[in-house]
Amino acid sequence: MRTRRRTTPIRVGDVIVGGDAPVSVQSMAKTDTRDIESTTRQINDLGNAGCQIVRLAVPDLEAASALGAIRNRVAVPIVADIHFDYRLAIAAIGAGVAALRLNPGNISRREHLRKIVSRARERDIPIRIGVNSGSLPHDYRSGERLAERMVSVAMEQVHMLEEMDFHLIKVSLKAPDVLTTVEAYRLIADRIPYPLHMGVTGAGPPFTGAVRSTLGIGLLLSMGIGDTIRVSLSGDPGLEVDAGREILGSLHLIDPGASVISCPTCGRTSLDIPGIASRVSGRLRSVRQPIRVAIMGCVVNGPGECRDADVGIAGGDNKVLVYRAGVFSHSVPPQDAYDAISAEIDLLLGIRSNETPQDTR
Numbered sequence: 001m002r003t004r005r006r007t008t009p010i011r012v013g014d015v016i017v018g019g020d021a022p023v024s025v026q027s028m029a030k031t032d033t034r035d036i037e038s039t040t041r042q043i044n045d046l047g048n049a050g051c052q053i054v055r056l057a058v059p060d061l062e063a064a065s066a067l068g069a070i071r072n073r074v075a076v077p078i079v080a081d082i083h084f085d086y087r088l089a090i091a092a093i094g095a096g097v098a099a100l101r102l103n104p105g106n107i108s109r110r111e112h113l114r115k116i117v118s119r120a121r122e123r124d125i126p127i128r129i130g131v132n133s134g135s136l137p138h139d140y141r142s143g144e145r146l147a148e149r150m151v152s153v154a155m156e157q158v159h160m161l162e163e164m165d166f167h168l169i170k171v172s173l174k175a176p177d178v179l180t181t182v183e184a185y186r187l188i189a190d191r192i193p194y195p196l197h198m199g200v201t202g203a204g205p206p207f208t209g210a211v212r213s214t215l216g217i218g219l220l221l222s223m224g225i226g227d228t229i230r231v232s233l234s235g236d237p238g239l240e241v242d243a244g245r246e247i248l249g250s251l252h253l254i255d256p257g258a259s260v261i262s263c264p265t266c267g268r269t270s271l272d273i274p275g276i277a278s279r280v281s282g283r284l285r286s287v288r289q290p291i292r293v294a295i296m297g298c299v300v301n302g303p304g305e306c307r308d309a310d311v312g313i314a315g316g317d318n319k320v321l322v323y324r325a326g327v328f329s330h331s332v333p334p335q336d337a338y339d340a341i342s343a344e345i346d347l348l349l350g351i352r353s354n355e356t357p358q359d360t361r
């Protein structure tokens, strides 16, 4: 891992983005913002999953006018995603959002942009310039590679804000192609002091999207680039948060909380390792204590992994070996494997069996 690029920190609600602050995880609600109940519920669910910033689409004044009520019912800072209509930005700021995502070039009249900037400055609200490869101006200079074009467009937008002496800026440069995304962020990282919001856009359904996002975001983070991340998936936004936290945890940039180690299985096991691992992962999803649970199919690698875990199970001959604090504790019949590891987790977390939380997925 390279030393992290030092950026000028900004504040999104109570989350510092950039500077020495840990890389944060964000997502975007997929509800209709005008539906206050559903949107509030989804934001709170995302917050419980570890999401630190949530963006909301604000396509019209009705959505903008819902922001105040939503904001009062959630703890996670809200970013209003605005395009074209400056009145929506003014209304969102008035509703108390923590930041805007807005491309200055989308606001057709300069005096309207000035109004937005003036209100944002009054409230100390940052603006993210979010350039996506799919929405570049058609008349842009030909001959430039896509990543260069994205950077040129972003720089123009940055200069529009800087000319108004506004510097609470964050920038993103997203494309569906991983290498284009990586190149764009690398190019701009040397040219601006502002924090970078990173992600691969249009990354696809959960499996494909998670792989592409992990590659793109992971490569950049390993180069020391990036201050906040969003994994974009065509699917449950909770998975975006899980994937984002897993990326940061895998690079030791955050303590990811509970983690599950499970083997890929082979012909040596008769245990349903995927099923058990999936149930255990679901149970531990909101656990923030740094516990390590091993779910292993047999005694080839099982005891070794269990020794490095807080609790673990390893398949054996018609039995399952249960480990506690790295030491063999007892064995149970194979059909009791999940109950056995679940009981060990309860013990570790200090949960009595009648208070055991339900699986969340």
Ligand code: SF4
Pocket: 263, 264, 265, 266, 267, 268, 269, 296, 297, 298, 299, 300, 301, 302
């Ligand atoms: S731990 Fe055992 S069952 Fe699991 S992959 Fe390794 S050899 Fe196969």
